[in-house]
Amino acid sequence: xxxxxxxxxxxxxxxxxxxxxxxxxxxxxxxxxxxxxxxxxxxxxxxxxxxxxxxxxxxxxxxxxxxxxxxxxxxxxxxxxxxxxxxxxxxxxxxxxxxxxxxxxxxxxxxxxxxxxxxxxxxxxxxxxxxxxxxxxxxxxxxxxxxxxxxxxxxxxxxxxxxxxxxxxxxxxxxxxxxxxxxxxxxxxxxxxxxxxxxxxxxxxxxxxxxxxxxxxxxxxxxxxxxxxxxxxxxxxxxxxxxxxxxxxxxxxxxxxxxxxxxxxxxxxxxxxxxxxxxxxxxxxxxxxxxxxx
Amino acid sequence: xxxxxxxxxxxxxxxxxxxxxxxxxxxxxxxxxxxxxxxxxxxxxxxxxxxxxxxxxxxxxxxxxxxxxxxxxxxxxxxxxxxxxxxxxxxxxxxxxxxxxxxxxxxxxxxxxxxxxxxxxxxxxxxxxxxxxxxxxxxxxxxxxxxxxxxxxxxxxxxxxxxxxxxxxxxxxxxxxxxxxxxxxxxxxxxxxxxxxxxxxxxxxxxxxxxxxxxxxxxxxxxxxxxxxxxxxxxxxxxxxxxxxxxxxxxxxxxxxxxxxxxxxxxxxxxxxxxxxxxxxxxxxxxxxxxxxxxxxxxxxxxxxxxxx
Numbered sequence: 041x042x043x044x045x046x047x048x049x050x051x052x053x054x055x056x057x058x059x060x061x062x063x064x065x066x067x068x069x070x071x072x073x074x075x076x077x078x079x080x081x082x083x084x085x086x087x088x089x090x091x092x093x094x095x096x097x098x099x100x101x102x103x104x105x106x107x108x109x110x111x112x113x114x115x116x117x118x119x120x121x122x123x124x125x126x127x128x129x130x131x132x133x134x135x136x137x138x139x140x141x142x143x144x145x146x147x148x149x150x151x152x153x154x155x156x157x158x159x160x161x162x163x164x165x166x167x168x169x170x171x172x173x174x175x176x177x178x179x180x181x182x183x184x185x186x187x188x189x190x191x192x193x194x195x196x197x198x199x200x201x202x203x204x205x206x207x208x209x210x211x212x213x214x215x216x217x218x219x220x221x222x223x224x225x226x227x228x229x230x231x232x233x234x235x236x237x238x239x240x241x242x243x244x245x246x247x248x249x250x251x252x253x254x255x256x257x258x259x260x261x262x263x264x265x266x267x268x269x270x271x272x273x274x275x276x277x278x279x280x281x282x283x284x285x286x287x288x289x290x291x292x293x294x295x296x297x298x299x300x301x302x303x304x305x306x307x308x309x310x311x312x313x314x315x316x317x318x319x320x321x322x323x324x325x326x327x328x329x330x331x332x333x334x
Numbered sequence: 335x336x337x338x339x340x341x342x343x344x345x346x347x348x349x350x351x352x353x354x355x356x357x358x359x360x361x362x363x364x365x366x367x368x369x370x371x372x373x374x375x376x377x378x379x380x381x382x383x384x385x386x387x388x389x390x391x392x393x394x395x396x397x398x399x400x401x402x403x404x405x406x407x408x409x410x411x412x413x414x415x416x417x418x419x420x421x422x423x424x425x426x427x428x429x430x431x432x433x434x435x436x437x438x439x440x441x442x443x444x445x446x447x448x449x450x451x452x453x454x455x456x457x458x459x460x461x462x463x464x465x466x467x468x469x470x471x472x473x474x475x476x477x478x479x480x481x482x483x484x485x486x487x488x489x490x491x492x493x494x495x496x497x498x499x500x501x502x503x504x505x506x507x508x509x510x511x512x513x514x515x516x517x518x519x520x521x522x523x524x525x526x527x528x529x530x531x532x533x534x535x536x537x538x539x540x541x542x543x544x545x546x547x548x549x550x551x552x553x554x555x556x557x558x559x560x561x562x563x564x565x566x567x568x569x570x571x572x573x574x575x576x577x578x579x580x581x582x583x584x585x586x587x588x589x590x591x592x593x594x595x596x597x598x599x600x601x602x603x604x605x606x607x608x609x610x611x612x613x614x615x616x617x618x619x620x621x622x623x624x625x626x627x628x629x630x631x632x633x634x635x636x637x638x639x640x641x642x643x
Contacts, residue, residue, distance in 0.1 A: 048544040056440050063437065064456050067513065070471055071459075073481060077474075088484035136362030139355040146352050151359070154366060160570060161624050163373025164616035165596075166603045170390075171373055190365045221354035250464030253578045257604055268466045275470040276582060301474050309467045316462055320455055327521045 071313070078102070078302035082295040085302070100296060101303040111307065113263060114270035121266055122248045125185035129244040130237060132189050137198035138229050143208060152199075159192040165257060172258050183258035184266070188251070194243050197330035201236040202229070239326035242319050249312065271308050275301050380614035402614035411598065419594040419619075422504060423575040427568050429508050434516050435561060438523035439549050454524065457517025469582040472510055473497055500588040507583060511576070519564070526560040527553060562640045570627030570642075573619050595619045 077085045081096035089095075105111060139145055140152055162168075168187060177183045206229060214224050252268040259265060356363075375390070380402060382393040396402060406412050437457070444450050460468070476482045476496040483493040496502045534552050543551065577596035584592045595615060603612025635641040 046542075046544055048546065052443070052545045053445075056443055059440060060444060060453055064453060067456055067460060067517070070475055070513075071463075073475065074471055086479045088479045088481055088487075090481050090484060132361040132365060135358035139359045142352075142355060144352065145355050151363075154371075155362075158366070158370045160627055161374070161620055162370065163376050164613065164620060165600060166609050166613040166616060167373035167376025167379070168369070169604060170376055170379075170386075170609070171368065173386075175368075186365070187369050189369070190362050195362070221352070221358070225358060246462055250462075250466075252464065252466050253581070253600075257600075268464055271470060272466050272582065275473060276466075298474075301470065305467055305470050305474070309463055312462045313459065316459055317455070320458070323458070324454075324521055327518070328525050 071309075074302050074305050078299070078306045082299040086295065086298055098299070101299040104296065104300060105303045105307060110262075110270050111267070111274075111304065114265055114267040115308075117264060118249060118266040118268070121181065121184045122245055124181065125188065125248040126241055126245045128185050129189045129191075129194075129248075130240050133191075133195055133198055133240060133244075134233065134237065135225065136190070137195050138202050138206075138225055140195070141199045141202035141206070142211070155190075155192045155195055169257060178258060179260040179264065181264075184251075184254060185248070187254065187258075188244075188248065191244070191247070193330065194240060197243075197326055198236055198240060201233075201239075201329050205232060235322070235325065236329075238319075238322045239329070242322050243326060246312065267308050271304060274304055377613060377617050379610050380617045382610060384610040384613075396610065402611045403618060405611060406615050406618070411593075414590065415593050415595045415598045418591055419573060419575065419596075422507065422580070422594060423572045425504060426508055426511060426575060427565075427572065430512050430515065431565065431568055433512050434519035435523055435557075437516055438520040438527060438557075439553055441520070441524065442527045442553065443545055443549070454517065454520075457520065459517070460514045461518040463514070465576070465579045465582055468510060468514060469579060472506065472583075476506070497583070498585045498587045500591045503583065503588045503591045507580065510579075522560055522564065523557055526557040530556050559638070559640050562634050562638050563642060566627070566630045566634050566640075566642055569630040571623070572626050573623035 073091055076091040076094050078101060079094040079097055079099065080091060081098040082101075084095050085091070140148060140155070142148070145151075172178050172183050172187070175182075177186065210228065211224060214228060219227075250268065251266070252272065255266050255269050259269075378390055379393065381396055381399040382390075383396050384390070384393045388394075398404075441450060441453060441457075444453065474480055478493045478495065482496065487493050494502065496506055530552065534556075535548060538548050538552055573595065575594060575596075577594065577600070580592055580594055581597045581600065584597065596619065599612045599616045599619070602608045602615070631641050
């Protein structure tokens with residue numbers, strides 16, 4: 041067979057390569073720019089210059105950030121909420137998803153419907169807020185981890201995984217051998233679940249790490265706020281100058297306040313972006329499992 | 335009769351046989367009751383004058399029961415927030431929805447698995463970044479002295495107040511939305527394209543079809559089912575535009591376009607503690623949204639025999 045490229049295809053390939061290059065630049069450059077700007081002399085950054093490398097390396101911003109306590113309290117809170125929240129969510133979701141994938145589960149259709157329905161309709165924020173208050177968990181770590189302990193979407197992704205990875209015959213045979221459902225779950229299902237557990241950890245952890253509104257609604261004390269709220273206060277409510285202690289000149293301060301914003305963004309986005317290349321394949325995998333059935 | 339006895343026997347046997355599965359589900363079922371369905375029951379307060387001490391049941395019914403809804407519709411805010419919500423979400427669907435499809439189609443034509451993988455990995459990186467960070471980045475790079483304005487200045491001669499003026503709010507919301515979600519939303523289309531039988535292409539090449547024609551006559555028709563499912567889901571979320579990001583992007587100067595139903599509910603409900611009123615507004619939003627979803631699903635089922643439930 042002759043596979044000679046036609047002229048049209050060649051033009052297409054060239055244009056396509058240009059488009060793809062442009063897409064990559066537009067996506068990556070803002071992140072790269074913020075990173076570079078956080079190390080650059082504020083005078084150059086504020087002039088609006090497009091940076092390719094840090095000109096006039098300047099680390100004054102980072103020195104202030106490392107000395108500013110609320111950021112680190114926020115960091116610690118976020119880590120705490122993310123780890124406990126993810127553990128709870130995965131421990132709640134995985135067994136339920138397996139049970140829902142079992143075709144012999146009594147009432148399977150009803151439960152599946154009730155979980156799926158929560159994806160399309162919910163009580164909204166006020167009734168949820170009232171529940172949180174009534175349970176007495178307002179302003180506690182539980183308010184950060186319990187409302188999100190199950191996400192119907194994640195549950196469905198997980199159930200689809202079990203639908204296709206645990207053959208019914210295997211369950212039948214194990215039962216005939218005298219295994220209970222607990223034995224089956226812990227000794228057969230869990231050992232083959234590493235992929236789906238990784239996917240779930242990733243989905244839940246990123247969503248908790250990034251969550252902002254929940255903290256705003258369900259937490260009261262400033263000292264318990266996660267990093268996202270601290271970041272919002274510093275950058276979007278323009279309190280960046282509060283990081284700077286007195287003594288510096290007014291103009292100097294203003295310049296530094298601008299600079300600080302870049303550093304704070306880097307400090308809060310970096311952990312996820314550093315982990316990203318290592319975990320991204322699970323991410324795509326999870327989306328694909330979900331898409332089969334979703 | 336006999337059948338009935340058999341059925342109930344079967345169910346009983348089913349639960350006897352299954353109780354361990356129910357134990358595995360128990361924590362999730364508790365969650366379902368407490369954090370999903372109990373709040374739905376809490377929606378009752380939309381029809382009551384809620385008082386915290388009296389509780390949901392004990393609070394008196396509003397007089398008339400639809401009072402809070404009537405109050406909402408009689409305000410001038412109602413029109414504003416409803417139309418802002420609809421405009422923002424329809425624009426998002428219209429503009430953000432096709433982009434990942436086009437991206438997936440083009441990416442699929444890139445030669446070299448490694449290159450494709452690389453571009454794809456770059457493309458969904460922003461999905462990992464929180465809304466707070468995204469809006470913060472927008473704020474610093476789109477400030478009058480930021481690099482985005484350097485580019486705009488070189489094109490138009492003067493900088494624009496991208497983040498604070500009402501005029502650019504929607505553009506900024508949608509552009510950043512595409513930046514955040516294009517790669518992520520493309521994953522399903524890329525998977526659908528990867529599943530196309532190569533025989534189709536062989537045949538098309540024999541017939542002399544170029545790449546563009548192959549996209550038009552093979553790729554697009556074959557990923558249509560996926561596109562429709564995603565479209566139903568998008569339409570079904572029409573009233574739930576990302577309120578976290580909208581809230582973060584709000585500035586005193588752009589509220590006439592940036593106040594949407596959900597941010598309004600948050601403000602009157604939690605900041606002003608008008609629980610019943612805010613719940614009524616939120617309920618109106620959810621019901622409209624749900625009705626649109628059901629209609630979209632019905633239409634898709636009728637026209638293309640595709641539905642999500």
